[in-house]
Amino acid sequence: MLLTAPPGAVLSHGTAAELWGVQIPLGDRTDHRVHLIVPSGSRAESRRDRQAHRVPLAEHEVTRRSSFPVTTPARTWRDLAAVLQRPALLAVTDQVLAGWCARSDLARQLSRRPTGRGVARARDVLPVGDPRAESPMESVLRWLLHDAGLPTPELQYVVRDATGRVLGRADLAWPEHRVLVEFDGDVHRERDVFVNDLRRQNRLVAAGWTVLRFTSADVLGRPDEVVAEIRRALR
Known part of the structure; x- marks a missing residue:
């Protein structure tokens, strides 16, 4: 070199x-x-x-x-x-x-x-x-939301039910609004990961949480729509 x-x-x-x-x-x-x-x-x-x-x-x-x-x-x-x-x-x-x-x-x-x-x-x-970020594109998504003036989310938020049982963990969360956002990288296309994602999402939705999931195609290809969807959920 x-x-x-x-x-x-x-x-x-x-x-x-x-x-x-x-x-x-x-x-x-x-x-x-x-x-x-x-x-x-x-x-x-x-x-x-x-x-x-x-x-x-x-x-x-x-x-x-x-x-x-x-x-x-x-x-x-x-x-x-x-x-x-x-x-x-x-x-x-x-x-x-x-x-x-x-x-x-x-x-x-x-x-x-x-x-x-x-x-x-x-x-x-x-x-x-924030050192809690777990992927570069998750960070890119977070800047998009920050730049749009959305409230600062919690990172790697663990959701529990009334008994303390863990229902899942989310990349970004606004607990006071019961809104969760996930960035799905390529690993989420693998069958086992995909199946686990669906099961976790069902648990969270059943518990009253709004779950939004985005990919790099969303963050890079339609950033304004991503911001608008999250903003609507937070309202």
Whole structure:
């Protein structure tokens, strides 16, 4: 990966995210370039297989991962804020908070680079970040609802009946309205998962809950309708 990179190059941006196990939704899946931060005086140029970034990089913002020099999770988050839109950035934020950083770590990173590209996005998204999110597209859905001004949902909400028996768990919930929202990824198409989903949904509906389920085709293809359906349910 770094065999032809200039001295002092550090893996960054989407390449660093991949090394940290952070998935970026809504990205350009045709972009397989390695992203590098290179020293400001380097003559290295971007080319078909790599993207060179020339931005200031402090020593404490570099570590090693799988033997490669790589930006720290907090610095990776700040760099991605410059290139991702808010829905995808929230997905990254949720994952970084779940596995690598406290919210205060990201706030400190933002204070070190308080101006420049991406700062407004980072400031908007950071307060919404939640380590309980369980999938990147669930985070994208959550930003859609936040941006539409809907009330903040509970994440991974466990529903119980009057005896305390667990009826199910939902990605997003508004308990005061008895409304549950699920994001169904590809795994929900598997037969066993599909059957369990139906049984759980029947239990929840019978207990008086409204259950709405959406896929990536809904969130990406008809976002206004998704918002409208949830808004109606909350009324």
